[in-house]
Amino acid sequence: MQNPDEKPLRSFGFHTRSVHAGARPEPNTGARAVPIFQTTSYVFEDPESAAAYFNLQEYGNTYSRIMNPTVAAFEERVGNLEGAIGAVAFASGLAAQSAAFFTLLNPGDHVVASAALYGGTVTQLKHLFRKMSVGLTFVDPDAPENWKAALTDETKLLFAETIGNPGGNVLDIEPVAAIAHGHDIPLVVDNTFATPYLCRPIDWGADIVVHSATKFLGGHGTSIGGVVADSGEFDWSNGRFPVIADPSPAYHGLAFHQTFGGYGYLMKLRAETLRDLGGAMSPFNAFLFMQGVETLPLRMERHVANAVTLAEWLRDRSEVTAVRYPGLDDSPYSSLTKKYLPKGAGAVFCFDLAAGRQAGQEFIRAVELFSHLANVGDAKSLIIHPASTTHRQLDEEELAAAGIGPGTIRLSVGIEDVDDLIWDLEEAFARIA
Amino acid sequence: MRVSPEHQDPETIQRILHQARTVAIVGLSPNELRASNFVGFYADRHGYEVIPVNPREDEIMGFKSYPSLADIPGTVDVVDVFRDPGAAVEVALQAVAINARALWLQFGVISDEAAEIAKAGGLDVVMDRCFKIEHARYIGRMHWLGFNTRVITGRRPGHLL
Structure with missing residues (x-):
């Protein structure tokens, strides 16, 4: 094992992290810019390593539908800027959002969402998720008590935009997060309009942050993409989320929260939901998004x-x-x-x-x-x-x-x-x- | 429950990871789906000598398992604990008694009393952190899965393990 400098980590500023987070110089070539790893798959060192990667016992690249080093650099950068423990990127903002929800919900569950949302999100919740037997209540987001009044025993998440599209409603994040946590459920916030430079919802109690990276993160109108970041703080073993806490039949009985702790939600989001729904971000788009975030x-x-x-x-x-x-x-x-x-x-x-x-x-x-x-x-x-x-x-x-x-x-x-x-x-x- | 930053100090964590050779894993499970087994597998793969401490097993992952820390014949650098928080104090006392260099309490194993005992005995203490994740953060491949390693550097790294 090499012996790197044992310097204490500094709390670097936002501009520095916008340029550096997630992107160390590439060890094999010394390339300073993040290379575009345009590859579908990765050669394993040996059969034992391959098995360890697929079992998630070791962090290793297997297939670019599930992970890719260029995409990972973008994911870590967004996770870092949002004050999250990490992030998973998707082919679009709506792909990111549907995967974030899909990982949390079972048929029969219920969602309370702001009525002041992007139209595509309204349609996704109202039609796609209802088709999967997920109940839905839209509330006027401006009064926190509206959120509380809409809760049912089946409610599994609250959802709103930091700044509503297009009405400009600013979410009162703190009390709405408190209402969610009082009900043992997470607050999911779409932070597309604010970006982590203007607001970091996790700092105010939000649990999961979703983005359409297509917008200000990319910033130049070149690429479609999305990303989900997680605070890592929510207790998925509180009894309300067997969908995450119980041994998963889709991953040979792995209990994601028990095994990975605060990283369990993101692990499941990647290793199951992204793997199975398949809306992966392309490496080239991730490269363009990284360029955008540098000047965010x-x-x-x-x-x-x-x-x-x-x-x-x-x-x-x-x-x-x-x-x-x-x-x-x-x-x-x-x-x-x-x-x-x-x-x-x-x-x-x-x-x-x-x-x-x-x-x-x-x-x-x-x-x-x-x-x-x-x-x-x-x-x-x-x-x-x-x-x-x-x-x-x-x-x-x-x-x-x-x-x-x-x-x-x-x-x-x-x-x-x-x-x-x-x-x-x-x-x-x-x-x- | 909040854990003191003193027990999650990046400098201490990196020093432990670099200096340690032997890791006694208290509560190591033979079940491949348990977190302790993930950590044991990973530590072995990355060159640490893994010593299982589990009174219910004779052998785990091919290594002899000991009923307690006191039964281990050689030196132990890190005592990595996968037990409920109530058991942490007893483990801390044993870790001090065998002159281990660090007490590492895994996710959810939060015990200020155990930390105080270990600290008073001259051990480094890490609490509510995962040995595997911290290794992967600083010298492994954690960033390949989009996790926030918080590592910021413009220097070219050596070969990653």
Whole structure:
């Protein structure tokens, strides 16, 4: 065994960890950037090693549906930045989220979720998980008591977004986590809009954090991916989660929590759920996500600064009836923003045009620099009309619950010169007047 | 239950992992699905001399099993404990008596009293940590499974075991 320096580990800062975590220089070649290990599989040293890897007795690479060194570097980096014990990456945000849920749930279980969620998540919970006999209650997330009132004996998790898409609801994480823990169940939080630079839900009591890495983590609109991070603190042996604590028939009787302690959930998520559902992240996408995460803090500062400027500018326009940016002083979420998002409330927000649906579509037609597309979290500024696109599968009541009106426009503010963004919106207002 | 950071100190953990040769595993199970067996298998694979301590078995993983720490003929560097917390004090007393160098209490084996006894006897103490995971964190391949090793370095590592 080599004898590395016995230096105490320093508590490195967020910028340092964004650049370094999970990525030591590659030992065989000395490559400083994380190599793209574009391989399906790995040659075993000997039959005993192969058996040890498959038995999880040793950490070793077997097959890239289950693990890959490039993907692992991205996973460790996100896990580190979130203050988690680790993470597992997936082919998309929805793949990550469904796998996080799937690992926790059995038929007959129940989920309580915020009503102010990304439309794709609503659809996943309402249709896919109901198809698997998982019950579901949507609650107005803004009052913690709503969460408590919706609990049943079968409830196995609470789910919300740190910053709701697109209504901008800021989750009061601490009391909602306390309600979950009082019921012996975890709080799962989608931290896509905040990123760990603006908020680390685990610091406030959340147990599991999911991301669409496609958005700000990647940051350049190049790749689809997702990731699940776990605090490692939840007691899966509390009697409510035999799905994790009991010997698993899908892994020759292994009891994941008993054997791996705090690492048990992530081990099961990888060795069973990812193995069996198969939504693995590609090594090339992981490489691009790593490049994105290196500049995450720098980009988020610029995203937030531009978003604040645009939100304040829009608030003063006569054509606009409301700007729902939780970073504004007069937002109903202002105090929660100060507590949970002191560096800023992200860069995605909605505003409502007085003239309604027709004006909304005309406005989108009129912009020059903003791109009309269904994504957020790109370095480039984006614009969309949620009622006819991202949240189209929702009925009127669900749209209202998600904070979407007929004239609602969603912006994802990029990192361009803010004067150019203001110029673009000003010209668009002039064109639809 | 919170464990004192003093008993989860990265520097102490790395020193123990590098200096130890013999590891007595108290409560080592012959069942391949038990955590203790995972750790025993891993420690043996990585060159440590594994000494089972389990009064119900004569031999585990091919190694002679001893009824107690006091029955082990040679020196013991690390006493790695897979017992319920209530048994930790007695194990700590025995670890001091045989001049072991470290008392390592596995996940959930939390006993401040056992830690105090070992510390007063001159032993390093690690509590609520896994020997296998800590080894894999610093010198193994834990990062290959996306776990947060907290290791940050720009230096080229040597060959990983």
